[in-house]
Amino acid sequence: MTLPLPTGRLAERPFDPPAELRERGPLSRMSYPDGHEGWLVTSHTLVREVLADPRFSVRPELRHLPIPGALGSNQPPPPGMFSGMDAPEHTRYRRLLTGQFTVRRMRLLTERIQGITAEHLDAMEQVGPTADLVTALAQPIPAQVICELLGVPYAARARFQGHALDLFRLDATPEEMATAYAAVHGFMAELVQDKRANPTDDLLSGLTSSDLTDEELVNIGFTLLGAGLDTTANMLALGTFALLSHPGQLALLRKDPGIVDRAVEELLRYLSIIPFTVRTALEDLRLDGEQIKAGETVTVSVPAANRDAAHFTDPDTLNLLRSTAGHVAFGHGVHQCLGQQLARVELQVALPALVARFPTLRLAVPAEDIAMRTDTLIYGVHSLPVTWEV
Numbered sequence: 001m002t003l004p005l006p007t008g009r010l011a012e013r014p015f016d017p018p019a020e021l022r023e024r025g026p027l028s029r030m031s032y033p034d035g036h037e038g039w040l041v042t043s044h045t046l047v048r049e050v051l052a053d054p055r056f057s058v059r060p061e062l063r064h065l066p067i068p069g070a071l072g073s074n075q076p077p078p079p080g081m082f083s084g085m086d087a088p089e090h091t092r093y094r095r096l097l098t099g100q101f102t103v104r105r106m107r108l109l110t111e112r113i114q115g116i117t118a119e120h121l122d123a124m125e126q127v128g129p130t131a132d133l134v135t136a137l138a139q140p141i142p143a144q145v146i147c148e149l150l151g152v153p154y155a156a157r158a159r160f161q162g163h164a165l166d167l168f169r170l171d172a173t174p175e176e177m178a179t180a181y182a183a184v185h186g187f188m189a190e191l192v193q194d195k196r197a198n199p200t201d202d203l204l205s206g207l208t209s210s211d212l213t214d215e216e217l218v219n220i221g222f223t224l225l226g227a228g229l230d231t232t233a234n235m236l237a238l239g240t241f242a243l244l245s246h247p248g249q250l251a252l253l254r255k256d257p258g259i260v261d262r263a264v265e266e267l268l269r270y271l272s273i274i275p276f277t278v279r280t281a282l283e284d285l286r287l288d289g290e291q292i293k294a295g296e297t298v299t300v301s302v303p304a305a306n307r308d309a310a311h312f313t314d315p316d317t318l319n320l321l322r323s324t325a326g327h328v329a330f331g332h333g334v335h336q337c338l339g340q341q342l343a344r345v346e347l348q349v350a351l352p353a354l355v356a357r358f359p360t361l362r363l364a365v366p367a368e369d370i371a372m373r374t375d376t377l378i379y380g381v382h383s384l385p386v387t388w389e390v
């Protein structure tokens with residue numbers, strides 16, 4: 001009998017992926033909620049092999065999703081929604097966008113991230129000595145950074161952020177989701193018009209000088225928002241939870257903030273907040289001695305690959321000083337995360353600033369009372385109550 005994707009995590013080990021993933025072996029048959037019989041890949045080597053192989057497509061209209069009710073359309077991507085396109089369409093967009101992440105823009109964004117982080121830490125300190133780290137810090141930092149990237153004018157930020165965060169509310173009804181989607185879409189369309197008329201020094205304005213249409217620009221804005229907001233927010237909150245749960249490791253970071261780059265890579269590896277991505281075979285092919293047929297979907301387990309003992313020594317231990325070379329928390333191959341440098345800077349700035357500002361920071365409730373987001377496409381916490389001494 002073929003089994004579905006393992007999703008059950010142990011309450012007492014909230015940072016560990018489902019143990020059953022390891023029992024499945026590197027490549028196994030897997031059943032999908034729509035009745036499809038596809039595959040599951042868990043080893044580091046095979047995960048990278050699948051993600052680097054152009055015979056596997058990312059197109060949503062070909063795929064079967066591995067969890068019931070998984071968000072995301074099964075329609076062909078509209079113009080500009082490049083994360084759902086294969087080469088050569090994907091390559092064209094990716095080139096245009098990569099060209100926008102210039103050294104200068106990244107430097108300016110880093111300065112803004114430092115400023116935004118300090119503002120939110122000040123606000124936390126003023127209302128403390130308790131806070132929900134998710135709403136106080138983890139959500140607003142990436143939301144403001146996306147505003148900087150897209151050049152959302154200051155006066156419109158509150159409206160934009162409200163709509164954008166609504167898109168990721170986990171308790172939203174389909175009607176509420178549709179309203180939020182329409183609101184963000186309308187906002188983005190207005191923004192594109194504004195950037196065409198009055199270009200400023202941001203990524204969206206930068207793209208208006210290319211041959212991209214309004215529709216493409218709107219969907220690119222959407223893609224960046226969809227990919228960059230909830231991911232970074234969850235990584236900030238879950239990363240904080242992991243550090244507070246590993247006092248020895250937290251002490252290392254406090255003592256020597258110079259280790260932050262390595263520490264962030266290790267948190268990305270250890271937490272692997274994207275539980276899976278999927279690809280569909282465009283032709284019959286052989287993988288690890290098995291015959292994969294055209295049209296079969298392969299679910300790629302990011303957490304399993306990042307905890308593969310064949311690649312990482314003692315993979316279930318959080319060790320901020322280890323080498324994490326080759327981790328796949330940002331994916332691999334041509335679809336590897338476009339915003340990874342930005343996400344890294346957000347984490348590298350915010351986590352050390354948080355622990356430096358609040359030397360006595362700790363969870364305000366027992367760790368087992370923290371509600372985990374197990375039912376979503378991005379792993380994390382619903383809220384993270386923290387407290388400190390004043």
Ligand code: HEM
Nearest residue numbers: 083227228231232235274277329330331335337338339343
């Ligand atoms: C810690 C935070 C983040 C994590 C863990 C993360 C993870 C990932 C992963 C695993 C993929 C590959 C998906 C696949 O192969 O199917 C991806 C793609 C992508 N990410 Fe991120 N991401 C993060 C932050 C961001 C940010 C801040 C942005 C933008 C500002 C962003 C934009 C994108 C885009 C546009 C893609 C699609 C790239 C393509 O298809 O060419 N991500 N991300």
